[in-house]
Amino acid sequence: TVQVSKGPTTAITTACIVRLPRRRRNMAIHPSLIIIGFCALAGLSRAFQPFGSGCGGCGGPSFFSYNPPRRSWSCARAPSSRAADVDVERHCRADGARRGNGGGATAPMKRSGRWGELFGDVRTNGGTTRMYAGESSEATEEGSELAPSSSSAAAEEEGARGGSKPVVAVIGSGAVGCYYGGRLWESGRYDVKFHMRGEHYEKSKANGLNITSVHGDMFIPPETLEAYDAPENMGKADWVIVALKSTALSAAPALVRPLLKPTTRVLAIMNGLVDEDLVQMLEEQGCPEGEERGGGERAEQEAHSSPPAGVTAASASKLTCCAATFGGMALVCCNKIAPGHVDHSYAGKLTVALASSSDDGPNVEFTHREAMEDLWRDINIEYFVYEENIVRGRWSKMCWNLPFNGISVAMGGITIDKVVTDPGLRRLAYVVIDETISAANADLESRGANPSMFLGQAEKDAMMTLSDGMGPYKTSTMLDFTHRRPMEVQYLFRKAVERANRLNVPVPHLETLVTQIEAFQRFYGL
Numbered sequence: 001t002v003q004v005s006k007g008p009t010t011a012i013t014t015a016c017i018v019r020l021p022r023r024r025r026n027m028a029i030h031p032s033l034i035i036i037g038f039c040a041l042a043g044l045s046r047a048f049q050p051f052g053s054g055c056g057g058c059g060g061p062s063f064f065s066y067n068p069p070r071r072s073w074s075c076a077r078a079p080s081s082r083a084a085d086v087d088v089e090r091h092c093r094a095d096g097a098r099r100g101n102g103g104g105a106t107a108p109m110k111r112s113g114r115w116g117e118l119f120g121d122v123r124t125n126g127g128t129t130r131m132y133a134g135e136s137s138e139a140t141e142e143g144s145e146l147a148p149s150s151s152s153a154a155a156e157e158e159g160a161r162g163g164s165k166p167v168v169a170v171i172g173s174g175a176v177g178c179y180y181g182g183r184l185w186e187s188g189r190y191d192v193k194f195h196m197r198g199e200h201y202e203k204s205k206a207n208g209l210n211i212t213s214v215h216g217d218m219f220i221p222p223e224t225l226e227a228y229d230a231p232e233n234m235g236k237a238d239w240v241i242v243a244l245k246s247t248a249l250s251a252a253p254a255l256v257r258p259l260l261k262p263t264t265r266v267l268a269i270m271n272g273l274v275d276e277d278l279v280q281m282l283e284e285q286g287c288p289e290g291e292e293r294g295g296g297e298r299a300e301q302e303a304h305s306s307p308p309a310g311v312t313a314a315s316a317s318k319l320t321c322c323a324a325t326f327g328g329m330a331l332v333c334c335n336k337i338a339p340g341h342v343d344h345s346y347a348g349k350l351t352v353a354l355a356s357s358s359d360d361g362p363n364v365e366f367t368h369r370e371a372m373e374d375l376w377r378d379i380n381i382e383y384f385v386y387e388e389n390i391v392r393g394r395w396s397k398m399c400w401n402l403p404f405n406g407i408s409v410a411m412g413g414i415t416i417d418k419v420v421t422d423p424g425l426r427r428l429a430y431v432v433i434d435e436t437i438s439a440a441n442a443d444l445e446s447r448g449a450n451p452s453m454f455l456g457q458a459e460k461d462a463m464m465t466l467s468d469g470m471g472p473y474k475t476s477t478m479l480d481f482t483h484r485r486p487m488e489v490q491y492l493f494r495k496a497v498e499r500a501n502r503l504n505v506p507v508p509h510l511e512t513l514v515t516q517i518e519a520f521q522r523f524y525g526l
Contacts, residue, residue, distance in 0.1 A: 165191040169237035175334040177243030178342045182211045182218045193226040203340035213344035236261045242268040246491035253285035269328035272491030275355040319358040329397035348382035353390040395440030400463045403432035405477040406513035413482045415472040435507040439500035
């Protein structure tokens, strides 16, 4: 028996060998095997999974169908692709893990989702991004791209021996912070601490943190939840996730400062062009008293690794207060629906790029990239993408934020389904995306970026396709507007217009939207 690979292909291979005529069973190679081999090399094995072969998530008996628009396997008993994802999750939840062909637990259940269709051609190593998503169980075996790295394995081994886990501190534990922090907590590999305020803190401490999600619900009981109302009580952290609104950016350094040590890495999952100002504010705030300033031991210890092709040293400003800062761009539909309760209804792709580093050595970007990929490896989010250019990453996210947040507020507070179904508003959204792409590419060009990194039609189509599936989603800016709270005007809208004007890129429709939003701010005193 010749086994091409594990997983669905194995079943096909075995079936073909069984059906061979008796006189050919002892042949070394059969044409059928050559065809199957090419299918496996082309990455088509999942598309040929036989019906009745078992659940792709847990290996249990079930009947499955292939859903081409989402490029994912779904239980045939589920009435829709989205319900199918939930059904697969429930089907696989017996042990809280997905199972391989042998029945052994491998990794938390994940889904390819909408981004499997929109960004399925993401390049690795030499290209712009590296993507990790819901793969079949064979993807976690040794030698594959998704195999746990040595540092991840060491962290898990240390946890098994009773040693301390890496500490992740979440500053800004609203909807986005609780969701991504919750997913890290769910893995069991990290000691996750949440900074909360007000009634959200009180309810969570008393009753636990409840996160309902289309990718699987989470509940952190009160006796397990590490919630704090003051960052000074949280101790030092290996990772700090800043998930504040950009309206609170000026408060971030004081909140983050008590958590920092020379090896801390900071990930700002925020909207808008915030990274340069955040780094400047952190530097002005200075290091915690008694902490050494400069390079960071971890970067020096890991500098022996050789970077792959296409990865170059970070060109961002040099840090002295921590090891590195990253920009995080979350395309996720997530709302805090009550104190202590967050709801995740759609998507979940997280894109991360290095913003600045304490070291400018030749391997620095590769070192930080490895650390970031290890942080999110096998975490149950829809997609993780590492972007090599922070400016490109921020503008890519604004291709959604500027038209859809902007129109939803300019129209007085409407949901996304109304924007995409109204012909006039849909055309306006396309125009604003075009203007955003023009400003983005001019910005990239002014910084010496290779034209291959420019945004284009793919990003435009992706943002509209994503929005078509959101339904009556309320954008964060629209919620701020309807609740008469300060909106993210400066970093999300005004800075984009100012940068376009500085680069002589006309953005008349975007400027009109921003003028309307700023007028609302003045009228309501926000």
